[in-house]
Amino acid sequence: MPLGEHHYALVSTWTGNRGTGTSGYRDYARDVTVTIEGKPDLLASSDKPFRGDVSRWNPEDMLLAALSECHLLSYLHACVVAGVVVMSYRDEAVGTMKEDGRGGGAFDEVVLRPRVTVADPSMIAAAEQAHHQAHEWCFIANSVNFPVRHEADVIAES
Numbered sequence: 001m002p003l004g005e006h007h008y009a010l011v012s013t014w015t016g017n018r019g020t021g022t023s024g025y026r027d028y029a030r031d032v033t034v035t036i037e038g039k040p041d042l043l044a045s046s047d048k049p050f051r052g053d054v055s056r057w058n059p060e061d062m063l064l065a066a067l068s069e070c071h072l073l074s075y076l077h078a079c080v081v082a083g084v085v086v087m088s089y090r091d092e093a094v095g096t097m098k099e100d101g102r103g104g105g106a107f108d109e110v111v112l113r114p115r116v117t118v119a120d121p122s123m124i125a126a127a128e129q130a131h132h133q134a135h136e137w138c139f140i141a142n143s144v145n146f147p148v149r150h151e152a153d154v155i156a157e158s
Helices: 059-082 121-137
Strands: 011-014 032-035 042-044 086-091 094-099 105-112 114-118 148-150 153-156
Touching: 059 086, 059 094, 059 105, 059 114, 059 121, 059 148, 114 121, 121 148, 121 153
Parallel strands: 105 148, 114 153
Antiparallel strands: 011 032, 032 042, 086 114, 094 105
16 A cells, blocks of 8 residues: 555634734734634634634644544544544543743643543453554644554443
8 A cells, every 4th residue: 555645735824803903912803714714713812811802713722632533533544444443532631831931832742531432342452452553543643743552441332
């Protein structure tokens, strides 16, 4: 199977000009509309501590969501390969970002906490192991420079 190269494109448009542009730090909104052809627009902003709109997605939310969803999708595939039937999956992911005191910062860790239900108790061990394979396959986790840990819980349907 040949290795593939995949390209992605979107348009981010700042929509926060209140009439005076960036004339001062408090004079503009951090509102952004992210557009991808054929998909609903994503209303984004900065996080609240950075004068953002809490009702909109911020870059930190989107990074955490990308890591969680990538692991979820990789995990479902790993389970199919291992013969594990997943009945439900819910991840309560958390991440920690620390400011550096110079206007920047970085995530130092993300913890994924998937709660998985499988069809039969005999599948639990393979379902637990599939998290390791999923981590290896996750494009997003392989692209970040901080640890992405897993605290998975797998149970069988009763």
